[in-house]
Amino acid sequence: MAEIAVVAIFVAKPGYEEQLREALEGIVGPTRNEQGVLQYDLHRDVEEPRRFVFVERWESQEALAVHARSAHILAYRKAAADWVEHGEIRVVSKIV
Template sequence: MSEVAVVAISVAKPGCEEQLREAMVGIVGPTRREPGALQYDLHRDVKEPRRFVFVERWESEAALAAHAKSAHIAAYKAATVDWVELFEIRVVSKIA
């Protein structure tokens, strides 16, 4: 199995930035403890503070798929659905 990386971008609806930030911070610890999690870092855009970026690395696509089905991610999605204006996820593999 080969390692995969993920860039996940969420843009908060105006006025929802801090609620979304807190919810995102709350899933970092549980996700880092998941089997196959190599990196799970949350960033905030310096010029666009409503934009948050997760940079992730997983041992395999299977580990990433298990993460997507985890209880804490399901709870996070349910809690934040009304706070997110845009969500984009890109799964990539390192080539150099």
């Protein structure tokens, strides 16, 4: 199994920054307890406070797939659907 990394960016709709922040913070703890997670850190853009960025590392693509189907992620997606203006998730593998 090859380790993978994820960069996930979510931009809140204007006026929904704090709701989105709270929802994203709420998935950090449960995710850090998942099997296969190596790193799961939430950041807020210094220059654009509506932008939140996850930096993640997973043991494998399979571990990430299990995460994507987890109850807390599915609940987050449902709750935050109206708060996100733009979302982008990139799965990458380390070169060097």
